[in-house]
Amino acid sequence: MAKQTKDRILVVEDEDIARKNLEHILQKEGYEVVSVGSGVQAIDLLGTTTFGLVLTDLKMAKVDGMKVLETSRKLQPLTEVIIITGYATVDSAVAAMKHGAYHYVAKPFRIDEIRKVAKEALFKRRLQMENLELRKNWNKNGQLPALVGKSKAMESVIETVHQVASSDTSVLILGESGTGKELVAKAIHHLSPRAPKRFVAFNCGSFTKELMANELF
Numbered sequence: 001m002a003k004q005t006k007d008r009i010l011v012v013e014d015e016d017i018a019r020k021n022l023e024h025i026l027q028k029e030g031y032e033v034v035s036v037g038s039g040v041q042a043i044d045l046l047g048t049t050t051f052g053l054v055l056t057d058l059k060m061a062k063v064d065g066m067k068v069l070e071t072s073r074k075l076q077p078l079t080e081v082i083i084i085t086g087y088a089t090v091d092s093a094v095a096a097m098k099h100g101a102y103h104y105v106a107k108p109f110r111i112d113e114i115r116k117v118a119k120e121a122l123f124k125r126r127l128q129m130e131n132l133e134l135r136k137n138w139n140k141n142g143q144l145p146a147l148v149g150k151s152k153a154m155e156s157v158i159e160t161v162h163q164v165a166s167s168d169t170s171v172l173i174l175g176e177s178g179t180g181k182e183l184v185a186k187a188i189h190h191l192s193p194r195a196p197k198r199f200v201a202f203n204c205g206s207f208t209k210e211l212m213a214n215e216l217f
Contacts, residue, residue, distance in 0.1 A: 006030060006031060006032040007031050007032065007052040007053065007122050008031070008032045008033075008034065008049075008050070008051050008052055008053075009026050009031045009032070009033050009034070009051060009052065009053045009054070009055065009118065010034050010035075010036070010042060010045060010046070010049075010051045010053070010054045010055070010056075011023055011026070011033060011034070011035040011036070011055050011056075012035075012036055012038070012039060012041075012042040012054065012055065012056035012057060012060070012065070012068055013035070013037065013055075013056070013057045013084070014037050014038060014057060014060045014061070015057070016037070018057070018084075018107070019035050019037060020035075022035070022055060022084075022114065023035045025111055025114050025115065026055075026114070026118060029115060029118070029119075031118070034049070034051070038060060038061070038062065038063065039056070039060045039062060039063025039064055039065065039067055039068050040062055040063050042054070042056065042063070042068045042071075043063060043067070043068065043071050046068075046071055046072055046075050046076060047075060050076060050079075051072075051076065051079050052079060052080070052122050052125050053079065053080050053081075053082065053118060053121050053122055053125070054068065054069075054072050054079060054080070054081045054082070055081075055082045055084055055114075055118070056068045056069065056081065056082075056083060056084065057083075057084055057085060058083050058084070058085035058092060058096070059085060059086070065083050065084075065085065065096075066083075066095070066096065066099065068081070069081045069083065069096065069099055069100065069101055070099060073099070073100045078125055078128050078129060079125065080102040080121035080122070080124060080125050081100065081101050081102060082101065082102055082103045082104070082105060082117055082118070082121060083096040083101045083103075083104050083105070084105045084106075084107065084109060085104075085105075085106065085107060086106070086107040086108075092104075102117070102120075102121045102124070103117045103120075103121065105117060124196075127196040128193070128196065157184065158187075161184060161187050161188055161191065162191065164188060165187075165188045165190075165191035165192045166191070166192065166193070168193075171185075171188060173185055182201055185199075185201070186199055
């Protein structure tokens with residue numbers, strides 16, 4: 001059996017003691033750790049080296065943690081980013097999450113907290129990578145397992161499913177009873193970034209307007 005590759009983590013921290021502590025904690029967990037003392041160095045590395053996770057301080061000279069986060073999302077979209085800062089304000093936490101940070105940790109951080117969020121972030125990334133691989137390998141001709149057919153109409157449906165699956169938007173599927181609307185919904189879910197999450201089919205016709213609102217909201 002081939003030896004499993006270690007997860008590689010980039011630590012970006014301009015305080016020497018904090019950086020060394022993070023490096024020590026993560027290496028003890030079995031991760032391959034690369035640590036740098038500035039956002040400038042981090043951005044250079046993100047352009048040349050693949051990381052599973054980035055832990056970055058928020059407040060740094062020249063290039064701050066938000067810029068590191070932005071660059072990581074652009075160059076390595078599947079790499080998770082955790083923001084670490086002593087400036088634990090609600091505004092900065094919300095801004096980091098809106099820009100795609102996986103989590104937000106305030107200094108002084110707890111060892112158990114760092115271990116936990118790093119493990120969870122890397123697990124999420126592995127699920128996304130596995131899903132992408134499955135999507136790539138399943139029927140190279142673009143046919144989806146749940147949707148069978150070679151007519152021009154079916155080919156058009158499959159093409160549309162592929163187009164909308166990657167977008168973060170609501171999709172309305174219309175058709176008579178028995179035409180496969182739920183199968184199409186499941187196919188979209190399977191190809192979307194939300195694929196690791198649960199798909200729930202909800203029959204709105206079985207509820208009154210008031211009861212449906214209570215069930216959903």
